[in-house]
Amino acid sequence: MPPPSAVEVTAESDTSALTALSPLSLKGVSKRRAATGRLIAGVAAEANVESFKGATQHLHKPKAKTWDHHFSAESASRKGNSLKQAAKYLKTPGLISLGGGLPSSEYFPFDEVDIKVPQIGHFSPAETHQNGAIVKAGKHDLAEGKSIYDISTAFNYGQGSGSAQLLRWITEHTEIIHNPPYRDWFCTMTVGSTSALDMALRLFTQRGDFIVTEEYTFATAVETAAPMGVGCIGVAMDEQGLLATSLDSILSSWDPSAHNGARKPFILYTVPTGQNPTGATQSLQRRKDIYRVCQKHDVYIFEDEPYYFLQMQPYTGSNAPDAPPPASHEEFLSSLVPSLLSMDVDGRVMRMDSFSKVVAPGSRVGWITASEQVVQRYMKHADVSTQGPSGMSQLILFKLLDEHWGHAGYLDWLVHIRLEYTRRRDVILAACEEFLPREVVSWKPPMAGMFHWLKIDYTKHPAYPRLSIPEIEESIFLKSIDHGALVMRGSWFYAETTAAHNTMFFRATYAAAPFDKIREAIRRFGEAVRESFGMTDGMVE
């Protein structure tokens, strides 16, 4: 597949219904960089995020609401790092600092890092192996004028926000994709979205609180909240994910006495795109409805979006020709469902982004976007806990994303990933159509993410209702293992882990296995289901 042509996205050329949400131009970012001059940021320099945003483009926007009434005692009592009081003097001309306890880079046993990465438009592992570009980071590139980032800077201590060098790229990327509709939005890096959720929960909640989330949800999110004494309330879902009506109903009818006296939930944790485990993607209208309900009930939103750029091509069926790939960056960006952040007029969204699904999980670099007030509190916590992400990771990502690919090249890469996941999704759907008994297994083609969500009609199981739903689910799971295929039990993903439920699902991922293995695993799962349901035509062994 050819890479999309390098058509620039400009506000002028955007004629869709989404004008208010349209992305800024790549050209605009380049111009701004040229106008602001070379970024100078040494060891542990504080990032001037405002300068990365092009403030004039946001001045007409309203400022975010304040959230003091929702902050936890822990967060509200956070003070700045006292040693930073000394930082203001560092700009004194001629000053020699014997202040900060930073080691000298002469004791970092690294002289150069070279990384072989894909050339733009030649993204396959084979092409990269044979003809990849070598990006180089030297120890003193900054002092020698070869780069704005180097080993002596990246490998030393940094700020909780992450380095100015990579944070600029992240802020620009966020503006290009989401352009939040309020003025004082900021980005700060995280050591991954799991940590970001942990820190966000400590920022907003206290022991005894409940948060609301999809009825099937990322199990780690439930397990992050539970030890803090924070429970989860599941919101009903359909194939577009969380139902705004169910959310409204839960909040409108909240009864503290039915929840150990807990106050009404004011945090929604949601994965709007390619949700884990259901694969559901909220439509634009659904997102608007959810946002409106959150406004009505003064709910703050954690938008967890690791799968945002795993939005795939439309599913055309197993025998129809593929939909043509995006012909331009503009077409690609227009194809993405707008984020909650992009419609966040109140500043009530903390969006969590991640490189894990589109670059590499091992970077342990992600970022949040939220109002300045929230980001400042997050950074204060980071300064005394996680600190910023690995400088080694940051340097590698900076070299690839900023110096080598740039924003346009990264969009090309994202289109490549989109088409690859589309192929994977189509493989699993074709296998399901071929091998699964439609009488008892049903599904919707996922539009985004890594997960295919298979609904089981347990009422047709011969042991129902003699055996409970969890017992039947377990027997199918173990039967599938016997047949040599591992899929995840839907019950592992309940937001309300102890409540009774009357649905049964299995989650299968198409993200990692080779195509023939995906096909074979689904064939085996089909055998297991048929055998479990006593369907003789499935007794193929």
Next chain:
Amino acid sequence: MPPPSAVEVTAESDTSALTALSPLSLKGVSKRRAATGRLIAGVAAEANVESFKGATQHLHKPKAKTWDHHFSAESASRKGNSLKQAAKYLKTPGLISLGGGLPSSEYFPFDEVDIKVPQIGHFSPAETHQNGAIVKAGKHDLAEGKSIYDISTAFNYGQGSGSAQLLRWITEHTEIIHNPPYRDWFCTMTVGSTSALDMALRLFTQRGDFIVTEEYTFATAVETAAPMGVGCIGVAMDEQGLLATSLDSILSSWDPSAHNGARKPFILYTVPTGQNPTGATQSLQRRKDIYRVCQKHDVYIFEDEPYYFLQMQPYTGSNAPDAPPPASHEEFLSSLVPSLLSMDVDGRVMRMDSFSKVVAPGSRVGWITASEQVVQRYMKHADVSTQGPSGMSQLILFKLLDEHWGHAGYLDWLVHIRLEYTRRRDVILAACEEFLPREVVSWKPPMAGMFHWLKIDYTKHPAYPRLSIPEIEESIFLKSIDHGALVMRGSWFYAETTAAHNTMFFRATYAAAPFDKIREAIRRFGEAVRESFGMTDGMVE
């Protein structure tokens, strides 16, 4: 300086008074590796730490005490990650997994990472730049049999413990250096000791608790604890750091009613070696005394040791010849003050180690060593918050420390760092002797770490007692800025930030600035002090 000869440290050759604490042999670790065979650990594999330890060498030791009575509600309620229930099936022969949502490494845009690092014994930046070794990590080195660790493994998701590959090296290193005297000690990686302290506090304490620490302490530690509602009680110090008698007295006379009803502290946070900010290093006897007091009062110890390997050569004075460098690994290891971990018969120490001061802070890789019970709870928290450290960092460290240098080469590097810091310390001491007015400034030569701690006799200040101690401290600080030298105010490091104090110190670091700048900054500080105290012979401008 020549590197130390490659004499092996063996239990047999150890004839010092510290036999019980003696390090295991490097040779022993090599033999064990050879006996256990090639380490096989793929993507997100769980590490078998027991196999890294040489279990037979620990079987005769007692097991650690249990700490259930000290765990917080948050920690006590932690359950394992529910999705890991599926992991036990992954060993089923022939199984195809569509279970875990791990991306395929074909979508990691990295083919190879090459890092230029020092050859053993040629550690200077100039030597490394000209003749450094290039260590290479390919994408599929593991599958291709070229290495036990590679990009496709390190850059994917991992365990909260960190990778088996690097954790083995860390566990062996810990055994060589500390050899904890109980059986069930374990290591797990951290994303840095600041995060480890945050997580350890959440593991043990609850709102309203107090912990005890040095009266002058790492300000970030106080600021990590305070928002959790955990206060700090300062223990009196001398030039050997925390006084065991003061610790005993505080704990013996604890009065809850004087501390808002708080229970008696059961956590000691201490930096035994090159303490920040005082530079004090606890002697072996002091450590034994502190440990005994902790046993008496059932106190658990957080041993924070970033500066452990910044223990320097004896200070011989500005005109005497330098002490000869360690002639062997054995001599080097014998020169180190034994850690609290090395005398921890109860398993009451959680030691925090860091690569920040001896390799590079930007790695954001550290580790803790504690009893299995404590490490398991720490890892459970990591699984739902920080996760393991950056895989990019882990791969770079593994290539350097395990594949390139090995344990012996790393000890050579640590001797190199020791001698470098000795030179730096000697430069600042010589400058202090030359430029500071001994009538009002006094100090002890630091034996370890990055910090020189200068005591000011404020009673001789012309404005005392008209001005308060903090006012005089501030005036000297600002005067020093005026003269072009930044040193840190001692009051920024009080454990008890709001209490009144009757000492005055300034902290100067010799870690980073070039030698001539260190000298010039101390000269300027001396001018400022003289001017501030109205000492005319100092009016040199």
